[in-house]
Each structure stands twice: as C-alpha cells, then as structure tokens.
Amino acid sequence: MRKGIRNTMIVGALGAAAFTGGTAFAEGGSNKASSQDNPLVQRGCVIRFDTQSRTGTTVPRIHSNSKHYCVGVTAEPTVDDQGRLVVRTDGGDQPVVSIAVSPDETLTAKGITCGGSGGTGKTVIACYDRNGKPVRADSPTIHGKYANLWLTWTTWEK
Structure with missing residues (x-):
C-alpha cells in the first residue's frame, strides 16, 4: 500500500x-x-443600561416585566473594578453547556459588543467598542434608554 x-x-x-x-x-x-x-437547565435575562447615578455613572439593572422575564439570575448585576459586568446565577455547581451574550440594536449601533466568561454561578462580561477598546459597564458610553444586553445560559443539571 x-x-x-x-x-x-x-x-x-x-x-x-x-x-x-x-x-x-x-x-x-x-x-x-x-x-x-x-x-x-435554561437561564436567561435582559440587563438594561438606562439608569444613571447622581455622579453620571451607568447603573446596569435587570429588566423584567410582563414582556421580559429574568430566569435564574439571583441578584442585580454589579460592575467589578475592571469595568466588567458581573451577573450571578443559581445552579453554581452545574457545568456550563453554553453562554450567549447578545447586545441589542441600541448597543450594536454604538459599536458595542460583549462576551461572557464563567457561567457557573457567576458570569463576567466584558464589552468593547468598534476599535477593540474596553467599554466599562458603568460608563456613559453604554447608557441608553433602551440599551439591552440579552443573556442566555444552558447548563447541565446535576
């Protein structure tokens, strides 16, 4: 051969x-x-960037109402010292199958894209502008009346 x-x-x-x-x-x-x-197990939530503090920083929040449900997120999101969004979920011992982080049309029009890391009880999400420069989750740049980040997790139930 x-x-x-x-x-x-x-x-x-x-x-x-x-x-x-x-x-x-x-x-x-x-x-x-x-x-x-x-x-x-499916989890999902919309994080909205429409609120600002008195000092002008954006305060990310869960957007939940009769048209938007938030499933499996255990607390309001926070922003870490590097400006990344931190979202806590239940099922911290469940292996991750997939995570989807999808900026809506408002954030996309601003050139903002985001990606997630982790997913077992805590997901850290970093956002960037068109030039690859980090965009803080509490910055005025990400703020918008209808600026949403759609999050989806699929995990394996233990």
Missing part, C-alpha cells in the same frame, strides 16, 4: 474514532451525546 493512502486511512480511522453517535469527544472532556432526555 502506498504511504499516502495508508496515512489517509489512518487519519480517517482516527477521525471516525473521535466521533461517536455524531458527537465529538475532546481528550479529557466531559462530553455528552445530544438527547432530548438530557437534564439541561
């Missing part, structure tokens, strides 16, 4: 071994096959 064909067959066999039931498994990971019976 030619060397190129043998190498292709070996790579193909290794690739096939890495997939079981359509799910890829990373070395040392805790990957689970997809199933409608998986014990997944």
Whole structure:
C-alpha cells in the first residue's frame, strides 16, 4: 500500500474514532451525546443600561416585566473594578453547556459588543467598542434608554 493512502486511512480511522453517535469527544472532556432526555437547565435575562447615578455613572439593572422575564439570575448585576459586568446565577455547581451574550440594536449601533466568561454561578462580561477598546459597564458610553444586553445560559443539571 502506498504511504499516502495508508496515512489517509489512518487519519480517517482516527477521525471516525473521535466521533461517536455524531458527537465529538475532546481528550479529557466531559462530553455528552445530544438527547432530548438530557437534564439541561435554561437561564436567561435582559440587563438594561438606562439608569444613571447622581455622579453620571451607568447603573446596569435587570429588566423584567410582563414582556421580559429574568430566569435564574439571583441578584442585580454589579460592575467589578475592571469595568466588567458581573451577573450571578443559581445552579453554581452545574457545568456550563453554553453562554450567549447578545447586545441589542441600541448597543450594536454604538459599536458595542460583549462576551461572557464563567457561567457557573457567576458570569463576567466584558464589552468593547468598534476599535477593540474596553467599554466599562458603568460608563456613559453604554447608557441608553433602551440599551439591552440579552443573556442566555444552558447548563447541565446535576
């Protein structure tokens, strides 16, 4: 057998071994096959940046009413010393499956994008402008009457 064909067959066999039931498994990971019976927990909340303190800093808050529910967030968001948004959730011992942080059209028009880190009881969210410069979650830049950050967590129920 030619060397190129043998190498292709070996790579193909290794690739096939890495997939079981359509799910890829990373070395040392805790990957689970997809199933409608998986014990997944959904959390979600809208954080609004429409409130300002007397000194002019923006005060992020949970936006919840008859049209917007906040599920699984345990306290009002805070801002850490680096200007990142900190959101606390229940289920702190549940492994994270995914986190989505989505700026709405008001923040997007300002060129603000955000990303989350963590997710097991506490998520830290950093925001940036069009040039990649950090935007503090308590800055006047992020403030807006309808400026919303949509958050979604999917975790594995233990």
